[in-house]
Amino acid sequence: MKSSPDSAAPFPPTNPAWLKLDLYCKGIRLTEGCLPQDTHGRPILRTRAGLGSGIELILPEELWTNVPVTEPFAKDSPYELVRRREEFFVTHNGNHCVDVRIPERPQWYDKTTRSGKRMDRVGTLQGTYLAIYPAAVCDYWRESPKANCRFCSVGLNLGHDDAEEKTVEDVLEVVHAARAESGITYVDFNTGHYVGETYLDILEPMITRIKRETDLLVGVQTPPHHDLSRYDRLQAMGANRVSFCFELFDQATFERVCPGKNREYGLDRYLRAVEYCAGLSKKGTWKQPWLANGEIIAGLEPPEASIRAIDWMTSIGAVPTVCVFRPLQGTDMADEPPPKAEELAPVFQRLYEACMERNLPIGLAPNIHVSLVLLPDECRFLSSRPGSLARKEKLRQWKASAFAAQFYARRKWRDRHTPPR
Ligand code: SF4
Structure with a gap:
């Protein structure tokens, strides 16, 4: 199913730059199997110039992002990270939005x-x-x-x-x-x-x-x-x-x-x-x-x-x-x-x-x-x-x-x- 845009949003949630911006502002909810320890992803750290705290994702067009997950506002986000076997995608209001990748934790x-x-x-x-x-x-x-x-x-x-x-x-x-x-x-x-x-x-x-x-x-x-x-x-x-x-x-x-x-x-x-x-x-x-x-x-x-x-x-x-x-x-x-x-x-x-x-x-x-x-x-x-x-x-x-x-x-x-x- 295609994601429905927010009525006030100037871009569809599939626009990679808009998605990166909107995810910064709204955060994302993680579903089962999406925590870094389950995905070999990078740990969620609060450090990094004082503004980073979230999960690292790679959006379409190779836009890397760090999405808030631990801040309270992320609990109300319309975005959800979902895992299907070894693949991941983001949903928006419950509908498939884009496929994403999770960068691996370097050895x-x-x-x-x-x-x-x-x-x-x-x-x-x-x-x-x-x-x-x-x-x-x-x-x-x-x-x-x-x-x-x-x-x-x-x-x-x-x-x-x-x-x-x-x-x-x-x-x-x-x-x-x-x-x-x-x-x-x-x-x-x-x-x-x-x-x-x-x-x-x-x-x-x-x-x-x-x-x-x-x-x-x-x-x-x-x-x-x-x-x-x-x-x-x-x-x-x-x-x-x-x-x-x-x-x-x-x-x-x-x-x-x-x-x-x-x-x-x-x-x-x-x-x-x-x-x-x-x-x-x-x-x-x-x-x-x-x-x-x-x-x-x-x-x-x-x-x-x-x-x-x-x-x-x-x-x-x-x-x-x-x-x-x-x-x-x-x-x-x-x-x-x-x-x-x-x-x-x-x-x-x-x-x-x-x-x-x-x-x-x-x-x-x-x-x-x-x-x-x-x-x-x-x-x-x-x-x-x-x-x-x-x-x-x-x-x-x-x-x-x-x-x-x-x-x-x-x-x-x-x-x-x-x-x-
Ligand atoms: S307090 Fe200000 S100057 Fe010091 S590390 Fe944080 S942002 Fe930089």
Whole structure:
């Protein structure tokens, strides 16, 4: 039976980008045999940049997602994950919607590093890339009273799901295992705030080693360092992406939701860093690409503010990363309602269209599927004017194929000429 659309929904639930967005907002109910321990899927963790908590699924068109299951609102979801022998599908209001796949839990998760840490406590796959939260918990969580961002769960998790101290050696061992066994192409480092702005000092030795020993693309997400020349240095050592989470474009909402960030840095400093790093894009090459991202959370401020943020970022050459607010259990905002997908759809439409209008390099890096955000290129399925952007979309897809071809050609050459570890 075909799924019947919600009367207010602007897209059918079979539209993969709409489904990804609607699942973020409504969650999913799991039926018998769908828990990760029954499916060899990845465990449900609360960690991962403070906004992830759910089950990882692969939707049609290779859209990876992380769907809320433990938050109370998921119990009322019209979506259900159903298992039929070894196959899985999503139903909507009881009707078949789409077939999905469940990404397997990598075998290297259960291995240990030479210092005895379980590898999945050093880094985990988020979608298809390796995510590492390399150091101690964000200092906003250590203050009394706490100054953490109110949506964030990072301080609730570290020490439970993550190892406390990760050495450069630990990280490199996990990076090599994930590259060899999971075929990753990208490593993402994410830190919170550390007194003394030590985040780049901690990351640089890890980045240097990864770039020396592998062909992986590397990105960092940290607060904005006061010394902007540190980003030139980061680029020179081979980093490929910097991302700044300013979360909100509306000043008053930023102050209310992110008290620590507001006190230590202020919204303006975040925006200056995004702009400075976007200016470094001209030094990027096909072999050594460079991208500046600004990250916001949709659903915590009016959609118009999110759209203004998108328009500002794309106008300076930065690519927006847009998360969807998830009221995670245990956080200060746990009792807030999740956003409505109908209200957020224009934000994600604008995300794709603004990037395409400015010819920004979206969706080019190979094998990067992100489960926690709806990527700009994935939002093409929501576009209100696919016809007028068709030529640009074709060119974008051609560039993505060309980038992947040269990346994997170099990987093949490298593997042939590198002695096994
Ligand atoms: S800066 Fe905010 S969002 Fe990031 S880890 Fe710290 S409290 Fe969480």
